[in-house]
Amino acid sequence: MTIPIEQLLNLPNIRVLKVEISEREIRCDLESTLGYAICYRCGRKATKFFEHGETLMLRHLPICERKVMLYLHTRRYRCLNCEDRPTTTERGDWYDAQANCTKAFADFLLRQLVNSTLQDVADKHQVTYGCVRGLLTRQVSGEVDWREFSHLRQIGLDEISLLKGHKDFVTIVSTRNEQGEAAILAVLDGRKKETVVTFLESIPQTLRATIEEVCSDLYDGFINAAQEVLPQARVVGDRFHIAKLYRAALDDLRKSEMKELRKVLSKEELSGLKGVLWALRRKSEDLTTEEQQVLDLLFECSPSLRRAYALREKLTGIFDTRQPKEAAQAQLLNWIKEVERSGLDCFWKFINTLKERMDIITNYFVRRSNSGWIEGLNNKIKVIKRRCYGLSNTLNLFRRIWLDLNGKEAFAS
Ligand SMILES: [Zn+2]
Numbered sequence: 300m301t302i303p304i305e306q307l308l309n310l311p312n313i314r315v316l317k318v319e320i321s322e323r324e325i326r327c328d329l330e331s332t333l334g335y336a337i338c339y340r341c342g343r344k345a346t347k348f349f350e351h352g353e354t355l356m357l358r359h360l361p362i363c364e365r366k367v368m369l370y371l372h373t374r375r376y377r378c379l380n381c382e383d384r385p386t387t388t389e390r391g392d393w394y395d396a397q398a399n400c401t402k403a404f405a406d407f408l409l410r411q412l413v414n415s416t417l418q419d420v421a422d423k424h425q426v427t428y429g430c431v432r433g434l435l436t437r438q439v440s441g442e443v444d445w446r447e448f449s450h451l452r453q454i455g456l457d458e459i460s461l462l463k464g465h466k467d468f469v470t471i472v473s474t475r476n477e478q479g480e481a482a483i484l485a486v487l488d489g490r491k492k493e494t495v496v497t498f499l500e501s502i503p504q505t506l507r508a509t510i511e512e513v514c515s516d517l518y519d520g521f522i523n524a525a526q527e528v529l530p531q532a533r534v535v536g537d538r539f540h541i542a543k544l545y546r547a548a549l550d551d552l553r554k555s556e557m558k559e560l561r562k563v564l565s566k567e568e569l570s571g572l573k574g575v576l577w578a579l580r581r582k583s584e585d586l587t588t589e590e591q592q593v594l595d596l597l598f599e600c601s602p603s604l605r606r607a608y609a610l611r612e613k614l615t616g617i618f619d620t621r622q623p624k625e626a627a628q629a630q631l632l633n634w635i636k637e638v639e640r641s642g643l644d645c646f647w648k649f650i651n652t653l654k655e656r657m658d659i660i661t662n663y664f665v666r667r668s669n670s671g672w673i674e675g676l677n678n679k680i681k682v683i684k685r686r687c688y689g690l691s692n693t694l695n696l697f698r699r700i701w702l703d704l705n706g707k708e709a710f711a712s
Pocket residue numbers: 338339340341342343345378379380381
């Protein structure tokens with residue numbers, strides 16, 4: 300049984316004229332069986348054969364690891380509808396003449412680009428860097444397509460710095476679907492309130508009305524932008540960000556306490572405190588026996604760390620507890636009093652934030668919306684940043700995030 304090569308190539312409206320198979324490459328000469336071109340002037344079918352046009356060299360999907368090169372001999376047709384009888388070259392919708400490859404191969408490259416780099420894909424599949432970059436720019440929009448969404452419900456506002464240690468911030472606007480998966484809505488230059496306002500206002504009115512919650516860190520610019528453009532939505536302080544703030548307070552106290560302890564403790568005593576950093580960062584119920592021992596020793600040397608640790612755990616406990624917003628507020632006010640009585644000053648800054656943003660912080664208790672998707676997306680972006688070093692263009696960053704999230708599905712074979 301012989302399988303016609305057309306069947307293997309799986310392309311519409313083509314006839315194979317010649318096949319040459321070498322050890323590494325399969326070369327096919329083809330022509331289209333369509334028999335017309337679309338007149339570039341009137342948009343109707345131009346059916347009168349005029350002449351043979353250029354031969355397009357198109358890369359196609361490999362067959363048994365052999366590179367497949369197609370040589371498409373195009374034809375030009377004359378339009379009989381237009382008075383001056385213009386001629387147009389035929390076009391198939393199965394190839395991307397600009398990228399010199401078939402759409403199937405283009406989709407294949409874009410799938411390969413998910414979680415990878417332009418250079419890596421170019422190297423592995425023997426195409427130029429420019430070819431892969433061109434595909435990405437043409438096939439993946441740098442901006443959201445609102446038609447992909449029927450409702451938004453929850454959106455997230457977050458900031459990340461593009462270069463480590465730099466003040467080069469971009470704002471990431473995201474949402475999540477019913478499956479809890481994150482989707483990217485925008486990468487905005489900077490983190491100014493005005494920029495966020497402009498973007499939020501660009502969301503189609505009907506879609507904007509579906510936003511019920513805005514998850515944000517406690518940055519004024521984000522909160523004010525959300526309250527201004529989305530008055531119907533509840534602004535919720537992202538629990539992860541809040542935890543980061545009060546956990547940092549304990550970290551600072553650890554640093555200063557350890558500095559003091561290093562002055563007074565012997566080398567031997569100090570060696571018993573190895574691993575305090577990780578032990579302190581863990582939740583008390585997750586501690587191993589060794590970590591608990593380290594902490595016991597540490598707390599013996601530093602009663603203030605013991606108090607601060609207990610207060611931190613208590614605070615996490617409040618957030619972990621399902622309770623009405625008002626009850627949570629009462630608990631948080633109690634917690635503040637407890638901190639004040641403790642004589643500790645490491646939580647002062649956090650307490651100021653807590654008092655100032657009590658409403659937004661405790662909005663979390665209304666629906667206990669999990670903001671894990673924002674954190675998950677953040678981690679994805681961190682990986683992209685590391686992988687695609689020097690990615691500073693917001694459009695391209697959007698493309699890469701979008702591709703990593705949607706590429707496998709969008710460019711499925
Ligand atoms: Zn015409």
